[in-house]
Amino acid sequence: MFALKSRIYYSLGFAKCCQSRNFSVGKATLDSVNLKGRSFLTLKDYNAEEIKHILWVSADLKHRIKHRGEHLPLLQGKSIAMIFEKRSTRTRMSTETGFSLLGGHPCFLTPQDIHLGVNECTTDTARVLSGLADIVLARVYNHSSLEHLDKDTSIPVINGLSDLYHPIQILADLLTLQEHYGSLKGRTLTWIGDGNNVLHSFMMSLAKLGVNLKVATPKGYEPDAAVTEEAQRLAKQFGTRLQFVSDPVEAARDSSVLVTDTWVSMGQEEEKKKRLKDFSGYQITIQTGSVAAPDWTFLHCLPRKPEEVDDEVFYSQRSLVFEEAENRKWTIMGLMVCILTDYRPQIPTLKL
Structure with a gap:
């Protein structure tokens, strides 16, 4: 009922707002x-x-x-x-x-x-x-x-x-979170996984919208250095927090949104065995979410593999992945x- 209630609340409030002739x-x-x-x-x-x-x-x-x-x-x-x-x-x-x-x-x-x-x-x-x-x-x-x-x-x-x-993935993620929570400013999003293109796009956008970002990546899989430098500048400019850690549970603490992505992208198939070993312990589970904010939700841009997030989270009412896909x-x-x-x-x- 958690996600369903939120969606019903959003739909009713949105419809009521749209019926008004005096909105700004x-x-x-x-x-x-x-x-x-x-x-x-x-x-x-x-x-x-x-x-x-x-x-x-x-x-x-x-x-x-x-x-x-x-x-x-x-x-x-x-x-x-x-x-x-x-x-x-x-x-x-x-x-x-x-x-x-x-x-x-x-x-x-x-x-x-x-x-x-x-x-x-x-x-x-x-x-x-x-x-x-x-x-x-x-x-x-x-x-x-x-x-x-x-x-x-x-x-x-x-x-x-x-x-x-x-960047087009991040637009879908932001709309999904806006629909669910009603607003984004002041919330914290936690990325757990590879320092890849999706994370880079979050790093170029979240601070501008007043959203804090925490990142947990294994050693050697950190985001691009130039992107990180720009993200740090944006966080300072907009007064948000940008934190890099290696412990997924530490990163998830008090976060509103937990996000991950595939650990093995197209073109990285030969690295699969090594990557799966290096990302051991980074699977998002209910235990990961136990230290997050009470209303935490989960995003994944798909396609998803079970080692990245277990079924209990992926198919739970906290998961917004199919709304995100639409x-x-x-x-x-x-x-x-x-x-x-x-x-x-x-x-x-x-x-x-």
Whole structure:
């Protein structure tokens, strides 16, 4: 009942708020945000108001389309080129279905269709796509491929995942937590696991929203040094706490949200045996959560392996993983609408 009650409370409160004719559409700084034409390679490039604006649009689309059954062809006549060097269930499904739902045409491109910098130089590919599509989403191995593509296109580029960042996942996580808790400021999120691209994106965004971050990684699996330096600067600037430890239980203490990810990503299969040994003791269990805040919840961007989190947590009412997965759709829709249109939400601004 824990998560169910929270969702019912949120839905009732949200519906009541939307029925009011006298709600505020937020501060002028948020309402005046315009992201049209911007690329989205890393949350490092987006300030707090811009992140909030994307989440606001995402929540608005979810409310109007899912809950009110409205038809919103906001991307009618537009097309997106989806470049996938790495496979994905959630990124492909959320982008394809979301873009289509908004009236646009998604074009899915595998390495057999387009291989950046191999059959054709990235510069030429970028110029060709600029004349054929309105926006590009690329899921790549190397972040430099995205930067090169973005440099040579005249249309916006979205990072669908790279070795350095996974910013569209964080948008879904933030919306999920906002829906569950009602607000995020002052809460603490704990990352337990590998210092990877998802963690890097949390590090580039949480402080801007007033969220504290604790990180527990085994020795040798710490996040990128340059990302860490920037995250420390952001924590100081926004007055939040950023803590790095090696003990998962110590990291989980008093935290509102426990998060982990796969320990063996695509391209790391040869390291599996060593990684599983090195991450021994990092599995999230109910015992890990016993020292967390009373209302703690769990997130995982999927796909999940049992060694990362046990079934008792993963399938519990504290787990928000399937709401999180669905919100990949609403947040990528919100992001694309922000980048391609001048759309303004109808619902009240979110309390973040």
